[in-house]
Amino acid sequence: MANTVLYSLRHLPVVTKSAVLTTLGLSLTVLVAQLYQHSTPVSGQDDAPTRDALLTIETVKSYLVLYPGLILTRPWTLVLTGWIETNALLLLSHLVILTLVGTYLEKRWGWLEFAKFIAVVNLAAVASTFLIYVFIFAGSRNIGYLYDVCINGEFGLVSGFTVALKQSIPEHRVTLYHPMLSFRVKYLTLIYATVVGIVLLLTQSYPYLYLLIAGTFASWLYLRFVKDHNGVQGDYSDAFAFATFFPDWVQPPIAWVAGHVFHLFVALRLLRPLPAYQPLAVGSQDASTAPEIVVDVTDAEDPDAKRRK
Numbered sequence: 001m002a003n004t005v006l007y008s009l010r011h012l013p014v015v016t017k018s019a020v021l022t023t024l025g026l027s028l029t030v031l032v033a034q035l036y037q038h039s040t041p042v043s044g045q046d047d048a049p050t051r052d053a054l055l056t057i058e059t060v061k062s063y064l065v066l067y068p069g070l071i072l073t074r075p076w077t078l079v080l081t082g083w084i085e086t087n088a089l090l091l092l093s094h095l096v097i098l099t100l101v102g103t104y105l106e107k108r109w110g111w112l113e114f115a116k117f118i119a120v121v122n123l124a125a126v127a128s129t130f131l132i133y134v135f136i137f138a139g140s141r142n143i144g145y146l147y148d149v150c151i152n153g154e155f156g157l158v159s160g161f162t163v164a165l166k167q168s169i170p171e172h173r174v175t176l177y178h179p180m181l182s183f184r185v186k187y188l189t190l191i192y193a194t195v196v197g198i199v200l201l202l203t204q205s206y207p208y209l210y211l212l213i214a215g216t217f218a219s220w221l222y223l224r225f226v227k228d229h230n231g232v233q234g235d236y237s238d239a240f241a242f243a244t245f246f247p248d249w250v251q252p253p254i255a256w257v258a259g260h261v262f263h264l265f266v267a268l269r270l271l272r273p274l275p276a277y278q279p280l281a282v283g284s285q286d287a288s289t290a291p292e293i294v295v296d297v298t299d300a301e302d303p304d305a306k307r308r309k
Helices: 003-009 014-039 053-062 075-084 089-109 111-140 155-168 185-200 206-225 248-267
Strands: 045-049 174-175 182-184
Touching: 003 014, 014 053, 014 075, 014 089, 014 111, 045 075, 075 111, 089 155, 111 155, 111 206, 155 185, 155 206, 174 185, 182 185, 185 206
Parallel strands: none
Antiparallel strands: 174 182
């Protein structure tokens, strides 16, 4: 088993491998510190941690994970915390997603574009969540929102991966275990955000929920307006419009609002106007005629015919 894992790590693309090892190293450091806290008893009290153990865990965790109230003294946590999972099950599941989707996207985009994408999405999701808690504190004056709230995890990055897959292979079909559990990749973001968002809301995991929402927005904005697509900046295709992330019956009003917001941002010179229509060369296989696949999307091709108008 160990040999298989080591073999797989050695053959991962360089950026994906670095991201996996970073997540694993930072997360295990915090998890081990938490385990030490819960396993160190006070003399004569088998179920209580010592003061030194509490200081150790708080020191280790607070120097790696972002607490909004400590950002001025520990600014590096803004960068590190998005790679840290403090829950073993989340760590395992997100490592699998990072390995599979990261490998696919890095081979498709190249190491540099993939590195820029994960860096931008992770940092933007964490920074947005941090600002949300600053505003909540400003409105409530509750100091707990600064020092009791821990912002960490890869929910922002994982939601960003769903957006990237929607853009890359929107018409491909994923089947999970049974034909009834089948959907096109263009609905992946909606399904993931809805299901996971409801779970996080019910469990009151609000930092994770904010990371998920912020990661979705950040990844779409980056891919829509910034990322280089074969020499073209941004992806202005109708298939990747903001309204397409929602069910069909609510897309018209959302598209109307999104259009007015876009024109406002253009007027404020925060965004560039839509470029002139320049159709790109059609690839060897258009997404609309692509065959169905089951879970594995590593060999999917790019629907260049819909790249932009």
